[in-house]
Every structure is written in C-alpha cells, then in structure tokens.
Amino acid sequence: MNVMTLSALAEPNRLDIVELLRDGPLPVGEIAFKLELGQPQTSKHLKVLNDAGLVEMQPAANKRIYKLRTEPLQELDQWLHSFRLIWEEKFDNLEAYLYKLQQQENDKTGK
Template identity: 70%
Template structure:
C-alpha cells in the first residue's frame, strides 16, 4: 500500500477535493470556488494529490482540468478488504451481543 496516498488524504482540504472530484472533473478555479479556498492553496493541494497518483490533470486551452484516477482508490479498497474480512464477523458478534443486552435476543 502506498503510504503517500494516506498522507495525501490525511489533510481535510485534500479529502474534500477528492470528494468533489467524485462527481466530475473540474478546473482548479472551480475547485477553489466550491471549497472556498484560494487558487494557489488549491493548486498546492492538487499537486500533493497528483504526486500521490490520486488525480491527473489535462490541459484544455488555458485551463487545467483535474480528475480522479480510479487505480489508487481501487488499491486502497483492495488493501482494506483484508481488514473487512476481520471486522465483519466481529461486528456481527457485537451486534448479537448488543441485542442480547437489549433483551431482543436470547443468550446462546
């Protein structure tokens, strides 16, 4: 798992940018406007996301359009899957235990 991805996503503004780009590719000015950030600050965040491989940029005339790259997010999902296999049975047992405590399920 690429640690750079975690580092990039750990900053709240960068996470907001990723969530914004889930809907559609956007130019840096529109990202800045929607997130109420200044453009240089937004560009720096986009550089970090780009260096981590999370976004790519396409030059269209004098505009830079950013879009998410799915591969790093798929890599992250694959990495998390191993943890889900551990969490889900534990969560199921916790749910059963809570139902017992609430009297909604008999103790086995």
C-alpha cells in the same frame, strides 16, 4: 497499499477536493471557488494529490482540468477490505455468543 495515498487524503482540504472530483473533472478555479480556497492553495493541494497518483491533470486551452484516478482508490479499498473481513468475523462470533447466552437465559426462565 501506497502510504502516499493515505498521507495525501489525511489533509481535510485534499479530501474535500477528492470528494468534489468524484462527480467529474473540474478546472482548478472551480475547485478553489467551491471550496472557498485561494487558487495558489488549491494548486498546492492538487500537486500533492497528483504526486500521490490520486488525480491527473489535463490541459484545456488556458485551463488545467483535474480528474480522479481510480487505481489508488481501488488499492485503498482492497486494503480496507482485509480489515472488513476481520471485523465481520468478530461480529459474527459476537452474534453467535450473544445468541448462545440468550438461549441459556431462556432455558433458565423456561421461555
């Protein structure tokens, strides 16, 4: 898992940009407008996202269109999946333990 991915997504405006681009490519001006950010600020955030490999830019006449790259997000999902497996096992163990306690309580009360 690339640390740059997490670092880039840690900033709220960049995370908002990624969420906007989830619906499809957008030009810088539209991203800035939708997030109520200045265009220079938006461009700086897009540069960080681009450097982290999360977005790519496609020039179209005098516009710069940005779109998400799925590979870094897939890597992040795979990394998080390993933690999901650990937690699922812990929850399964907790569920079995609680069931056992409930059965013991039912045996004591004759239910």
